[in-house]
Amino acid sequence: MNVHVDTAAPAPTRSKGEVLLKIDNVSLYFGGVKAITNISFDIMKGEIRAIIGPNGAGKTSMLNVINGFYHPQVGTITWRGEVRRKMKPFEAASQGIARTFQNVALFKGMTTLDNIMSGRTLAMRRNFLWQLIRFGPALEEEIAHRRRVEEIIDFLEIEHIRKTPVGRLPYGLQKRVELGRALAMEPELLLLDEPMAGMNLEEKEDMSRFIVDVNEQFGTTIALIEHDMGVVMDLSDRVVVLDYGKKIADGAPDEVKSNQDVIDAYLGVAH
Amino acid sequence: MTEAVTAAAGRTGVPKDGGSERHVPGSSVSGDDTFPKLLLRNARLRGLRPAVRKKDLGIWQTWTWEDVRDEIRDFSLGLMELGFAPGDKLAIVGANRPRLYWAMVAAQSLGGVPVPVYADSVAEEMAFVLEHAEVRFAMVEDQEQVDKLLSIADQVPLLEEIVYDEARGLRDYDHSRLHAFETVSAAGRDHRFANANAEADWMARLGKGQGCDLAVILYTSGTTGRPKGVMLSYDNLIISSENANAFDHLDETEETLAYLPLAWIGDYVFSIAQSYTAGYCVNCPESTETVLDDRREIGPTYFFAPPRVFEGLLTLIMVRMEDAGRTKKKMFDFFMEVARRSGEAILNGEPASFKDRLLYRLGEFLIYGPMKNRMGFSRLKVGYTAGEAIGPEIFRFYRALGVNLKQLYGQTEASVYIAMQPDGEIYGDTVGKPAPQVEIKIADSGEILYRGPGTFLGYYKDEAATAGTKTEDGWVHAGDAGFFTEDGHIKIIDRAKDVGRLSDGALFAPKYLENKLKFFPNIKEAVAFGDGRDMACVFINIDLTSVGSWAERNNVNYASYQELAAHPQVYEMIESHVDQVNRDLAGEPLMAGAQIHRFLILHKELDADDGELTRTQKVRRSFISERYGPLIEALYDGSTRKHVVTEVTFEDGRKGAIEADVEIRDMTIYPARGEGIREAAE
Numbered sequence: 001m002n003v004h005v006d007t008a009a010p011a012p013t014r015s016k017g018e019v020l021l022k023i024d025n026v027s028l029y030f031g032g033v034k035a036i037t038n039i040s041f042d043i044m045k046g047e048i049r050a051i052i053g054p055n056g057a058g059k060t061s062m063l064n065v066i067n068g069f070y071h072p073q074v075g076t077i078t079w080r081g082e083v084r085r086k087m088k089p090f091e092a093a094s095q096g097i098a099r100t101f102q103n104v105a106l107f108k109g110m111t112t113l114d115n116i117m118s119g120r121t122l123a124m125r126r127n128f129l130w131q132l133i134r135f136g137p138a139l140e141e142e143i144a145h146r147r148r149v150e151e152i153i154d155f156l157e158i159e160h161i162r163k164t165p166v167g168r169l170p171y172g173l174q175k176r177v178e179l180g181r182a183l184a185m186e187p188e189l190l191l192l193d194e195p196m197a198g199m200n201l202e203e204k205e206d207m208s209r210f211i212v213d214v215n216e217q218f219g220t221t222i223a224l225i226e227h228d229m230g231v232v233m234d235l236s237d238r239v240v241v242l243d244y245g246k247k248i249a250d251g252a253p254d255e256v257k258s259n260q261d262v263i264d265a266y267l268g269v270a271h
Numbered sequence: 272m273t274e275a276v277t278a279a280a281g282r283t284g285v286p287k288d289g290g291s292e293r294h295v296p297g298s299s300v301s302g303d304d305t306f307p308k309l310l311l312r313n314a315r316l317r318g319l320r321p322a323v324r325k326k327d328l329g330i331w332q333t334w335t336w337e338d339v340r341d342e343i344r345d346f347s348l349g350l351m352e353l354g355f356a357p358g359d360k361l362a363i364v365g366a367n368r369p370r371l372y373w374a375m376v377a378a379q380s381l382g383g384v385p386v387p388v389y390a391d392s393v394a395e396e397m398a399f400v401l402e403h404a405e406v407r408f409a410m411v412e413d414q415e416q417v418d419k420l421l422s423i424a425d426q427v428p429l430l431e432e433i434v435y436d437e438a439r440g441l442r443d444y445d446h447s448r449l450h451a452f453e454t455v456s457a458a459g460r461d462h463r464f465a466n467a468n469a470e471a472d473w474m475a476r477l478g479k480g481q482g483c484d485l486a487v488i489l490y491t492s493g494t495t496g497r498p499k500g501v502m503l504s505y506d507n508l509i510i511s512s513e514n515a516n517a518f519d520h521l522d523e524t525e526e527t528l529a530y531l532p533l534a535w536i537g538d539y540v541f542s543i544a545q546s547y548t549a550g551y552c553v554n555c556p557e558s559t560e561t562v563l564d565d566r567r568e569i570g571p572t573y574f575f576a577p578p579r580v581f582e583g584l585l586t587l588i589m590v591r592m593e594d595a596g597r598t599k600k601k602m603f604d605f606f607m608e609v610a611r612r613s614g615e616a617i618l619n620g621e622p623a624s625f626k627d628r629l630l631y632r633l634g635e636f637l638i639y640g641p642m643k644n645r646m647g648f649s650r651l652k653v654g655y656t657a658g659e660a661i662g663p664e665i666f667r668f669y670r671a672l673g674v675n676l677k678q679l680y681g682q683t684e685a686s687v688y689i690a691m692q693p694d695g696e697i698y699g700d701t702v703g704k705p706a707p708q709v710e711i712k713i714a715d716s717g718e719i720l721y722r723g724p725g726t727f728l729g730y731y732k733d734e735a736a737t738a739g740t741k742t743e744d745g746w747v748h749a750g751d752a753g754f755f756t757e758d759g760h761i762k763i764i765d766r767a768k769d770v771g772r773l774s775d776g777a778l779f780a781p782k783y784l785e786n787k788l789k790f791f792p793n794i795k796e797a798v799a800f801g802d803g804r805d806m807a808c809v810f811i812n813i814d815l816t817s818v819g820s821w822a823e824r825n826n827v828n829y830a831s832y833q834e835l836a837a838h839p840q841v842y843e844m845i846e847s848h849v850d851q852v853n854r855d856l857a858g859e860p861l862m863a864g865a866q867i868h869r870f871l872i873l874h875k876e877l878d879a880d881d882g883e884l885t886r887t888q889k890v891r892r893s894f895i896s897e898r899y900g901p902l903i904e905a906l907y908d909g910s911t912r913k914h915v916v917t918e919v920t921f922e923d924g925r926k927g928a929i930e931a932d933v934e935i936r937d938m939t940i941y942p943a944r945g946e947g948i949r950e951a952a953e
Binding site: 159160 | 564
């Protein structure tokens, strides 16, 4: 993996050096609680960007800000060069931001296929009446979407559970289905909230490979939150470290690893 | 027809004697004596019939024989552009995918030889095979295999070009010696467009191939020592396949599922040789995990599986039935009883009562039909099992359902077919009669020898091994011991080297006894002793799941394997099983002398961690006899109890010791009965 040592240095080969998303001095409060304080960083097109930090550091809040679930009281978010207004999550989704959740949030009673198909909802053009009669243009559209979904199923190697209700699947596979649903949106930016939590070593290796493959094959920009340091350092091009809602480091994995603030945040220091 | 006959007469390698009267009517040998020629024939005769299917993105994609010819032609022209020369070897590594099969025939059309390799073999083993076979080209499935080949590149200096099917993950690789299948095919196509006579040249080159040429090298997995490369000619494969097709009346309408390893002779014969000769369609599953579903969708008419596949399916059904509602379960039990009573008779066309016939019809509609559909056997014309002994109960279960399951005995060195069961002569404990044109004799040692059209050319670059296996007049040592039953069927008893004799000269085949014991669900493992001794005795391991559930139902308390194994009631139960085995043996003239005189139930489970089993769960006999020496002594010195201390290794590597008083029981020995084998098995 191409790892650059200095943030100011040219971006890695995969990145096109173009800023996809820029966070400027963003702060988020819940009443008196400061979830995020004055954070700035950017995500470049084509990179894998990790957001790490101890529990309660504000990582998930940060992700929720990016996909429009929370609205920061202060600061601006620039998406593809335009300052973003206050928007709802589905608007963010339709602009090309997809995500997975820390606790798998799939439709348990539906099959893998239907779950991933649901990721295509925003791309469906025909109204529900057309879909109901499932004829002519609606059928054509469904076939096109189904093809895309089948490609994802093939990509994630989950053919054997295509028709299995996801509630019956082991956790590691559910995570993979969730990734599939996010991919079905053909996002430009993919947000992964702890994609490897609760997995065993083999599942982690599989998932890491899928993340790298998604990035390489589809050119999808990925922002991920992860606790497993080994995974983060191996996968990501750049890492931003949060602690108590503040940014304490930002840079290449090696650089971040040797940063004293980061070490203190993780190992704890006498205050 | 005349033309075909003359062509056959001109062949080399066909035994002129002994085979002709057993030659099945209708098994004609066509003039097309190589697979590329058969490909052209099939494209000509049945060009629009399906030849290959592959499930891709959830949809079965079909290639007709014409499509396949075009694919193979363009790919071989592309291979030629890459420098593939006559005599070159093309390694094939990967799962059952159409392109991998096509690459084999493409190499053959250029006068080259495909060498399929086990895709899951470890890098060193693969390196050995590729180096030994002197492969210059490799056709692989995906990134995983590319990585494996690149990692052993320095041990395989001759390997030049690697072609892959699945591009995923390979984008950033150095492509100087790496090529996508599409790229190679496109190069071939361009070449064809640029040169008006490219296609004619290819056909001419293909036409030079002869039946006696080397068609394929298959490396035997080799449980002992290095793998050996079995060389098979087109004649070997094509004549054997045509015989097998005629034997079971297989034609171009058959459907099979290709799911067994490519490097295994069975897959080569079922998915290429028999398909090309009969013209039937081979279906490639979507992935290895989806085989069960894919089989149900395809409904193969011709199917092969090792016994464990049939065992697994049966278990799956039984487990599901345990969870089914009461009505369903009752129906299942009732109709299974009907099937057990007369299903096999009905399948064999033997007499059965009118009432049973009626009930069987109803059962077919309500139970058997839906069940066969679940298993993907609805359209099955004939299914084979081979490789090891199948439990008679399991075998009978499928036959009772109306599934025409048969057994065969085969080897790589024989192009599979040595013996097969003819319709109407199916017995659970034999492997059938000699295959068409195959001669079988039994050596004095009890070892089986065979000779036939499929008999291999030799081991690649291993004269010594060839000489050790194949005699000058073409007889091959099968390595298995067996005998002919009264009705001319062959019964395999054990590996020839394991077969011994008791001190009174009676035949002693340890695996034969062990398998008989292991067919009882309560017995997990058995180890028989007796070679050079005055009687046969066994160690038994009970099956904790099966005996455990029995204990639960019968209020037998136990805290550990050791306690359950020593329980008097468990001993009673195992004693009745051993007694049953002895009764069976008494009915088999050759085996009656090897009845089990004494047995004991081991105080611990045999375990691979302790070195008692191999990693593939096979018993390591010599190691066990060393480790449990005192127990064996006790078996033979007449004592009824023995105190032992055994060291064990726990899963985390710690060592410990278990102590036990092991009970030894004497068994009743039955006088040998002269009756046939089948009555004894009842």
